[in-house]
Amino acid sequence: MLTSFHKMHGLGNDFVILDERTAHLSLTPVRIAALAHRKRGIGCDQLVTLRPACAEGADVFVRFFNPDGSEAGACGNASRCVADLMWRESGNRTPVLQTRAGVLPASIAENGQVTVDMGEPKLEWQNVPLAHAHDTLHLPLPGDPAAASMGNPHATFFVSDFDMLNQGHALEHDALFPERANIGFAKIESPTRMRLKVHERGAGVTEACGSGACAAVVNAARRGLTERTCTVELDGGTLHIEWAANNHVLMTGSATLAFEGTVVLADYPS
Numbered sequence: 001m002l003t004s005f006h007k008m009h010g011l012g013n014d015f016v017i018l019d020e021r022t023a024h025l026s027l028t029p030v031r032i033a034a035l036a037h038r039k040r041g042i043g044c045d046q047l048v049t050l051r052p053a054c055a056e057g058a059d060v061f062v063r064f065f066n067p068d069g070s071e072a073g074a075c076g077n078a079s080r081c082v083a084d085l086m087w088r089e090s091g092n093r094t095p096v097l098q099t100r101a102g103v104l105p106a107s108i109a110e111n112g113q114v115t116v117d118m119g120e121p122k123l124e125w126q127n128v129p130l131a132h133a134h135d136t137l138h139l140p141l142p143g144d145p146a147a148a149s150m151g152n153p154h155a156t157f158f159v160s161d162f163d164m165l166n167q168g169h170a171l172e173h174d175a176l177f178p179e180r181a182n183i184g185f186a187k188i189e190s191p192t193r194m195r196l197k198v199h200e201r202g203a204g205v206t207e208a209c210g211s212g213a214c215a216a217v218v219n220a221a222r223r224g225l226t227e228r229t230c231t232v233e234l235d236g237g238t239l240h241i242e243w244a245a246n247n248h249v250l251m252t253g254s255a256t257l258a259f260e261g262t263v264v265l266a267d268y269p270s
C-alpha cells in the first residue's frame with residue numbers, strides 16, 4: 001500500500017511529513033529510524049506525523065521524531081513547515097498547531113515567511129530537565145552553558161569559535177541531562193545578532209535548529225548578552241527570534257516544500 005508524504009525543510013533542517021489524519025500508520029521507532037536513514041530510507045533530520053487535533057482551536061496535532069527513533073516535544077523548523085503545509089491545504093494563513101509542548105499559533109505572511117509562537121520557555125531546572133537542582137543560567141559544566149526548554153531540552157554555550165562542536169555528542173549524553181539535550185554553540189556578534197550551530201539530540205549537527213535558536217536567544221538575553229529580539233544566523237539561513245513581553249517566543253523564518261512522494265511502509269522494518 002502506498003503512503004504519501006511531504007518532504008520539507010526549514011533552512012536545510014529537513015523533514016519527512018506523514019499524514020495520519022485519515023489512516024493510522026504503524027510507525028515504530030525502528031521504522032521511523034529506517035525511514036529517516038539517508039541511504040536506506042527517504043532521509044531526513046526528523047520524521048513528522050500529522051494527526052487530528054484534540055486541543056480547542058487547533059487545526060492539527062503534530063509529533064516530531066528524531067532519526068534515532070526518539071520523540072521530541074518541539075521542533076521549530078518543522079512547526080513552520082507544517083504551518084506552511086496547512087496554509088497550502090486550506091488557504092488559512094493563521095493555522096494553529098497542537099504539539100506535545102502546547103498549542104502553537106502560526107501565521108504565514110504575504111512574503112511567505114512563517115511565524116510560529118513557540119510558547120513560553122521553561123527555565124526551572126526540573127522543567128529543562130536537569131538531573132538535580134541547579135541554576136539554569138550557569139550549568140555545572142566546563143564552558144559554563146545556560147539551559148532552557150522550548151518543550152525540548154537545550155543547553156547553550158557562548159563561544160568565540162566553534163571548536164567545541166565536536167563535543168556535542170558527549171554533551172548531549174551528559175548525566176546532567178536525564179532526557180539528553182540539544183547542544184547549541186552561540187557566537188554573539190552584536191546585541192541583536194548571533195551565529196549559532198547546534199548538535200541536535202538524536203540527530204547530530206543539523207543545518208538549522210529552530211527551537212535551538214529560540215533557546216539561544218532566551219539564554220543570551222537572560223545573561224544580558226543580547227536584546228530579547230535577535231537575528232540568529234545558522235548554517236542553513238537566518239531566523240528572527242523575539243522573546244516577547246508576554247514571555248512567548250516568536251520564531252520567524254522560511255519553510256520550503258521540496259517534493260511530495262509515496263512510500264511503501266511495509267518495506268521498512270518495524
Ligand SMILES: N[C@H](CCC[C@H](N)C(=O)O)C(=O)O
Pocket residue numbers: 013045046064066071072073074075076077078152153182200201202203206208209210211212
Ligand atoms: N532534535 C530535537 C528535535 C528537533 C529540533 C530542531 N530540528 C528544531 O528545529 O527545533 C530534540 O530532540 O529535541
